[in-house]
């Protein structure tokens with residue numbers, strides 16, 4: 001009698017043990033699915049986000065030159081910049097609608113009335129912000145521009161020189177390291193100084 005009862009208890013115990021293992025495995029699997037799908041989603045987001053960067057900045061042109069900005073498309077797809085904007089520290093965005101940047105290619109924006117932008121790139125420091133809608137895709141500060149973290153600002157280029165990422169597209173989000181003063185190469189690959 002007693003052994004039958006304890007057998008029953010053991011069976012019951014084994015049943016609940018199995019049930020709890022099953023449930024925890026299931027919830028773990030669910031949890032890990034959720035985690036992995038979340039992380040792959042955000043990784044995917046980073047991957048599929050258009051990998052366009054502000055690649056070279058020419059704020060202090062040689063006499064007679066125009067300020068210019070080079071964008072670089074570090075993805076394998078051509079990207080339509082409709083609804084994209086670029087702005088400097090005056091935060092008056094200029095539309096890039098109608099422009100297309102080809103895969104692994106450059107797009108040069110030139111200052112001038114009727115040209116691509118009219119804001120001035122301050123020689124002693126400024127910020128450039130590239131946006132897709134309201135989403136910031138890339139931003140770069142140089143010189144003395146106060147962006148909350150002066151330490152990582154890229155250097156001011158001398159007159160007639162630019163600052164550019166080397167290699168093209170390098171983006172560690174630490175402008176001082178990503179950008180070097182270099183000879184201008186607007187529309188062309190950046191050349192190490």
Ligand SMILES: [Ca+2]
Pocket residue numbers: 059060061067120121122123
């Ligand atoms: Ca300037």
Ligand SMILES: [Ca+2]
Pocket residue numbers: 141147148149150151152153175
């Ligand atoms: Ca900064």
Ligand SMILES: [Ca+2]
Pocket residue numbers: 055056070164184185186187188189190
């Ligand atoms: Ca270049």
